[in-house]
Amino acid sequence: MIQSKVIEHSAITSFRKKLDSPLTKKPITVLQINLGKRCNLACTHCHVEASPKRTEELSPEVCNQLIELIHKFPQIQVVDLTGGAPEMLYGFKPLVEAARSEGKQVIVRSNLTIYFEEGFGDIPDYCARHHLRIVASLPCYLEDNVDKMRGAGVYDASIHALQWLNRLGYGTDSNLMLDLVYNPQIPNSGKFSLTPNQVGLEHDYKVFLQDHFGVCFNNLFTITNLPVGRTKFHLEHKKLYKPYLHFLESHFNSGTVDHLMCRDELSIDYLGHVYDCDFNQMANLPAKTREGETLTVAKLLEAGTLDLIQEIQTASYCYGCTAGCGSSCGGALI
Numbered sequence: 001m002i003q004s005k006v007i008e009h010s011a012i013t014s015f016r017k018k019l020d021s022p023l024t025k026k027p028i029t030v031l032q033i034n035l036g037k038r039c040n041l042a043c044t045h046c047h048v049e050a051s052p053k054r055t056e057e058l059s060p061e062v063c064n065q066l067i068e069l070i071h072k073f074p075q076i077q078v079v080d081l082t083g084g085a086p087e088m089l090y091g092f093k094p095l096v097e098a099a100r101s102e103g104k105q106v107i108v109r110s111n112l113t114i115y116f117e118e119g120f121g122d123i124p125d126y127c128a129r130h131h132l133r134i135v136a137s138l139p140c141y142l143e144d145n146v147d148k149m150r151g152a153g154v155y156d157a158s159i160h161a162l163q164w165l166n167r168l169g170y171g172t173d174s175n176l177m178l179d180l181v182y183n184p185q186i187p188n189s190g191k192f193s194l195t196p197n198q199v200g201l202e203h204d205y206k207v208f209l210q211d212h213f214g215v216c217f218n219n220l221f222t223i224t225n226l227p228v229g230r231t232k233f234h235l236e237h238k239k240l241y242k243p244y245l246h247f248l249e250s251h252f253n254s255g256t257v258d259h260l261m262c263r264d265e266l267s268i269d270y271l272g273h274v275y276d277c278d279f280n281q282m283a284n285l286p287a288k289t290r291e292g293e294t295l296t297v298a299k300l301l302e303a304g305t306l307d308l309i310q311e312i313q314t315a316s317y318c319y320g321c322t323a324g325c326g327s328s329c330g331g332a333l334i
């Protein structure tokens, strides 16, 4: 694990300048939909700033436009549903069923504990019946660290949920993929670290969870904390925001750039606005066409194409995706 102590820093190089050429879009293959901000948890690192108190969610109108988009564009291979807790937000099941009827892979980004909330006990069976790929947060394999980040009792509930999913065939049946997500602790001092090696950590997770709870899963994705949302507030509060950006910039790895998740995805918010990724969505940095226009799902339908964006919008937090082995919703990039 690479570590660094806080030092005095000069200005941060703009991410755009750091690249040899503008970051361009490839043909779109992934549609990531953020269904809204309501969640049964309120984790300390949440870049969405989700919580049970939030009310924002997809409307029936935008949901219908998204369903039309899914049917209209065979080039969309993956529909990736996130939130908040996507399972508790309007549009979850209609979007799943539209995408699966077209044979697309559907990913649901789950916090696992939602299965134990009133009215959501059918979700594990539903996911298995529709062959959804579950990507579940478990920021550590040790109880203490998980409960500190996500709330008391979350680790215990997550383990019970994983055992439930295993009983349904998740983690062993090739149609029922179950992946876990590791997030490092948010820095509290100037001693920053990059995420540990994904392969080594996956091995440690697998051994620990199997030995202690009989739990199995497919892949571990290691994700760097980007300074967006609650992570940014926390770092600012501790006067660590700029030092953390410097740390990320100092580990910039140009080999990650070709694999960044924003290259071939569209990220859609609950209002139907289009972004290059979920982080840009939370930072309110919309995607733009060659002509500098912002986009909505309705405009994409009207234009009859998904490939209207030439250059991806970037900001200093993009250094989080390009540090070390890189980071994305699918884990390390190289």
Ligand code: SF4
Pocket: 039, 040, 041, 042, 043, 045, 046, 047, 048, 049, 050, 051, 083, 084, 085, 111, 137
């Ligand atoms: S990190 Fe995930 S589970 Fe935690 S509050 Fe945010 S959306 Fe909910």
Ligand code: SF4
Pocket: 260, 261, 262, 263, 276, 277, 278, 279, 280, 312, 313, 314, 315, 317, 318, 319, 321, 322
């Ligand atoms: S935050 Fe990451 S995924 Fe988003 S635009 Fe920047 S580099 Fe791309």
